Amino acid sequence: MAVVGLPDSTVRESKERVRSAIVNSGLEFPPRRITVNLAPADVKKEGGTFDLPVAVAILAALGLVPKKTLLDYLFVGELGLDGGVRPVRGVISAAFLARNKGFKGIVCPSQNGDEACLAGVEVYPVSSLREVFAFLRGEGIPRQTARETPAASQTHQPDLSEVCGQAMGKRGLEIAAAGCHNLLFIGPPGAGKSMLAKRLPSILPQLTHDEILECTTIYSAAGRLSKDGIIFTRPFRSPHHTITDAGLIGGGAIPVPGEVSLAHNGVLFLDELPEFRRSALEALRQPLEEALVTISRAGSTFTFPAGFQLIAALNPCPCGYLGHPSKECCCTPMQVAKYRSRISGPLLDRIDLHVWVDPVEAELVLSPKGSPSSTPVRERVASARSVQMRRGFINARIPDNTLEVSCSLDARTKTMLVAALKRYSLSMRGLTRVIKVARTIADLEACGEIQESHVAEALQFRPEMAGG
Ligand SMILES: Nc1ncnc2c1ncn2[C@@H]1O[C@H](COP(=O)(O)OP(=O)(O)O)[C@@H](O)[C@H]1O
Ligand SMILES: [Mg+2]
Ligand SMILES: [Zn+2]
Incomplete structure (x- = not known):
């Protein structure tokens, strides 16, 4: 044979x-x-x-x-x-x-x-x-019938109530979840950056039927389907920083999907961002811009979906204590600059929300005063998302040429934005980021028009506010 x-x-x-x-x-x-x-x-x-x-x-x-x-x-x-x-x-x-x-x-x-x-x-x-x-031979075997989507899983997942304080970090997560914005946490080690990031899934909406189909197809192609057989829960991928480019983007003689595709319709969490290989971070540009990856092989091109939400975390400097309320940083300005330069401008440009995270006081952790749980946040996120669905775009992905229509500002807000533009010397990209974030904040309040307070809050999440 x-x-x-x-x-x-x-x-x-x-x-x-x-x-x-x-x-x-x-x-x-x-x-x-x-x-x-x-x-x-x-x-x-x-x-x-x-x-x-x-x-x-x-x-x-x-x-x-x-x-x-x-x-x-x-x-x-x-x-x-x-x-x-x-x-x-x-x-x-x-x-x-x-x-x-x-x-x-x-x-x-x-x-x-x-x-x-x-x-x-x-x-x-x-x-x-x-x-x-x-x-x-026509002796017949029983046909399989489709399974029902299970109701929201009863298993414990990390909840926002476990995080003491960190109002700004939690607000950042809520806005990120509502508008599908990419988010960066920056702060000293032990501040709770990883802890916050892992709680994003608890406030995201359930997968839709189409999203279940897409995710299951990707996991099946990658040979990553668990015994459960179908992907019902929103992906949350947190690859280690030693991951290869192929592991992140997809690879192999006949390519299989990588982490960016396994995170499709979900979250890609890159902890300790500057520790990742430079080439791996560069390779994120295409998926961040186009929500897909193409991999070329002799004679053919493979395209995989890669529409994920990026959450990244990093220390402000190599020792971690730059800007710490009580500890001394021991890095030279040169070392800090070199560390920061590992993350390229185009990558940072794609991150709408920059959040500085300070460590909370020990007393607060030891005697927590009942932090609100993820449930009400998830409900606000869900209604903000349905407003966006009716407009046709999730806020993070509003095409720039329709920004004026979907993000109309009243006269006073416009004046205020122009003033901010000058005061903070915002770039064009910086400006669109602020407007999109303000749009999401307005959607969380079910406001049709973006108002001054929304823009003012959006300005809190500029890179400069996080020492970026
Ligand atoms: N705000 C907080 N509330 C409760 N526990 C906290 C908080 N911040 C830090 N912790 C504790 O400190 C640990 C380290 O936090 P982590 O998220 O790993 O910090 P980072 O990623 O910023 O270095 C957490 O696992 C948690 O036990
Ligand atoms: Mg961490
Ligand atoms: Zn330092």
Whole structure:
């Protein structure tokens, strides 16, 4: 038996798995020469996905199953030597393909049944080649039905009430959540930057049905779906700063999605931002600007969605204590400048909210005075988001050319903004950032027009206010 059509070594080895699986399923495998041709011949094939289709094609060629049924369904799955069908990557994508190409349905590994159902095709989950054989001979196997979206998870997730004080940090999180703005926390070690960032998911709205489809497709392609089989909760990714460019952006001979795509529709948290490789930070520019990444490989380009919200945290200087209320910083101005320069201007430009975080007093942590929980904040965020949905854009992604229409200012607010523009010598980018943030603050108050107080608060989140 030979396999042709640019198979990788896993695909080439399929002949051993297929032969053994057929024999161990109690079917006959006559000693004949078999050539498996994977067309088109110039596209690389990888992984175990082709085992099951190859096996059923052989069974049909041997006349053991009717060819007609074969053509009505799409088959995916890896075979074990014992004839078992094992889970594979990308089944939801295969299921969408089956639907778009007009197949009756898909026959897939039972562990991948839930994700396949999301595509809205008939799904026949199988756990052995024996079952597939029975199915092809018309003996029928039960169809899988789609699962309900579970109600908000009951498991404990980090809540804002656990953070004492930090009014500015929490307000920053609320605005960021409401307008999907990127946010940077800056402050000394132990101030609670990481603690705050990890509580963003607790105030974000639940995933919509379309977002569940997108996230599940990405995780399936990356081989990252957990046993649960479907992504129901908003992604929160916090890769370590030692991550490679490929790990962050996506990579491999046939590329798989990286962290920026795993964070699609969710949060990408980069803690200790200056510690990341410079090249990795540079590579964030495209996803931040276009909400997608393209990866080029010999002859082809791969595009993955990468619409995430960036939350970053950093210390103000290498020792961490620059601007600390009681501790001395021991860095030279040169060291501070070098440290800051690791983060490029274009990256900082994409961050709408800059928040300085001071450590809270020890007494406050020891005797906390009941901080409000995430629930009311999440409700305000949800209504601010629905206002934006009606306008057509989430505030962080308002195109600059529609800014004037969606972010109208009254005369007094305009005067005030012009004064601020001069006083703080804001750049054009800085100005649009302030307006977008002010728009979100207005939406949190259900105000149609942006008012002076909204702009005044937005100005508190300029980079300069966070020592940036
Ligand atoms: N405002 C706060 N309320 C409660 N605990 C806090 C607060 N700030 C800091 N902590 C405690 O200090 C620890 C360190 O905070 P962390 O978020 O890791 O600081 P940073 O990321 O700024 O270095 C936290 O795990 C938490 O136990
Ligand atoms: Mg930290
Ligand atoms: Zn220092």
